[in-house]
Amino acid sequence: MSTVFSKTEGLTDKQFHYCPGCTHGIIHRLVGEVLVELGVLGKAIGVAPVGCSVLAYDYFNCDMHEAAHGRAPAVATGIKRVLPDNVVFTYQGDGDLASIGTAEIIHAAHRGEKFTTIFVNNAIYGMTGGQMAPTTLIGQKATTAPFGRDAATTGMPLRMSEMLSTIDGAVFVERCTVHNVAGIRKTKKAIKKAFEVQIEGKGFGIVEILSTCPTNWGITPVESLKWLEENMIPYYPLGNFRTPEEGK
């Protein structure tokens, strides 16, 4: 008898506070597994955001910082510049990264900071109770868009991966999903690659992960998987936007 799947050492034993079916937990696990598989957990320093994953510092089994809202890439810059041989990552949601922290993420990419960003896009502000995010889809209801997001007054949803992939310093940019098993396995590969790019000193890497928010979307966890597939993926196409050429 052999164990083919067990909880990773990359996570602490603390139980997640996330709502039932929230896919943050899957993404946490993937990051933890990758840190262990690359043998860098003991060198890892993570930066948690403000938002649902604000308590991520309790879950990753490595040194952690809790940053101010949106500032995780600046905090990670400070850490990595002092400790270039450590493995540094930020874990950020879409309100944190795509709204209040746009300057920080863009300029970390612009400087080619050698850390990895895990960007969880669930098209809503979760922690504060379901307000509209820059990533909220047109027509999607939010507590600050009670009639559904309207492009005429709030603009179109922001595609961060596409934007970041125009920046030379962002050497690895990929958008993934965790709404099914194939997507989860692919997401893990992308996370691993993004960390490898950091470890090889090539530059900034980001993995955008489409994620669910059953509570604030107002549907069941199982329905949320389908909603993500049918609504988010058409607007936020999956795939790799940038990857370093071999040998470079």
Next chain:
Amino acid sequence: MAKRRGIVKFTENRCKGCALCTTVCPVDIVVMNKKKINVKGYHPATVDEMEKCIACTNCATICPDAVIEVETIDQEK
């Protein structure tokens, strides 16, 4: 051809009853245990017909709460 067989173990009290695991099982054996309520107040996920498990790890892969462990059973026996 001998099929790979597995055993799925649930840390029941971590389960939040989201049922994501029930949607990805290729042999349809993961179900929510409606007869039971765990410490969190949810019906936890369980497997009724363990002998059908093929140790694919899909359920553990999609579980957001690290509830599930999967083991393979030695086929030589």
Next chain:
Amino acid sequence: MAKVLMKGNEAIAAAAMKAGCKYFFGYPITPQNELPEFMSRELPKIGGVFVQAESEVAAINMIYGAAGTGARVMTSSSSPGMALKQEGISYCAGAELPCVIVNISRGGPGLGGIQPSQADYFMTTRGGGNGDYRHPVYAPATLQEAVDLTMEAFDVADYYRTPVIVMGDGMIGQMMEPVEFKETSNRELPAKDWATTGTEGKRQPNIINSLALDPAELEKHCHKLDARYKEIEEKEVRHEMYKMEGAEIVLVAYGTTSRIVKNAIDALQKEGIKAGLIRPITLWPFPEKAFDAIPETAKVILTVEMSTGQMIDDVKIANKGRLPIEFYGRTGGMIPTPEAIMEQVKEILGGVK
């Protein structure tokens, strides 16, 4: 060590390097630009790092990250930029991160002007950011003092695990004076066993954090910080008394304003008017006890500031209602002249008679 003639901004930067600061994160703003420029030139030579951040907000958060690793770190700015840094300073205070922040202040509010000012007293001493916190504030009056206090600031930051502000007005930043870099103090500093350097699998994770969702836990944390602030009030308060013996009037001034006030006091002495000076060197903790030592000859206090009157609040607290308090200030980048201060003194003393 021989004295060298340096510009204030550069002298402060050099002092920081002398104190072991190898990491600087900043953003351009007048009149402190020579400080980051010096760092960008000199830090790479010693294997240090200079990063020009995208904003003051980012710079202070880089400080938060770098300080969390246990390194000695510095950022500098001027008034409007300092306002932007307040978020990060509050987080550093909450997460107990040692760091040194230099404010070469200018006139405000808003974009204000670029000339010397002391109008950041409230922001700097009252906690410009959110929450229950304090931090030491040093206000040098000379470049030598700026050098000494900058070096001291790193020790104080490490000892008490707190951000420390060095506040000079634009004159401190821009003027040139001879300075000497003396050896640092022998303060015994605690090991930074809280720093995030990677667990190497040998210890539990270290977490740099200012969040405490449980109010009982947050209250406990605030009380812990408060106990430290009380210790700082007890041990770190600094001031200078000048010509206080037999003074009829006590002037209170800090930073470069205190130098102008000293000139006025010397000139008044020649005219037979006895005036003394209390010069706070730490703005927080404020040297309240110095006011208990005001001689009985004193009839009145005159606070002189390059603002419309901000430190005067602390003077009132320290005075405990004992003497009448007058105010003279110039603001917006205007600098008081010794003559104007002398005139104020004469008028006040005439009025009291």
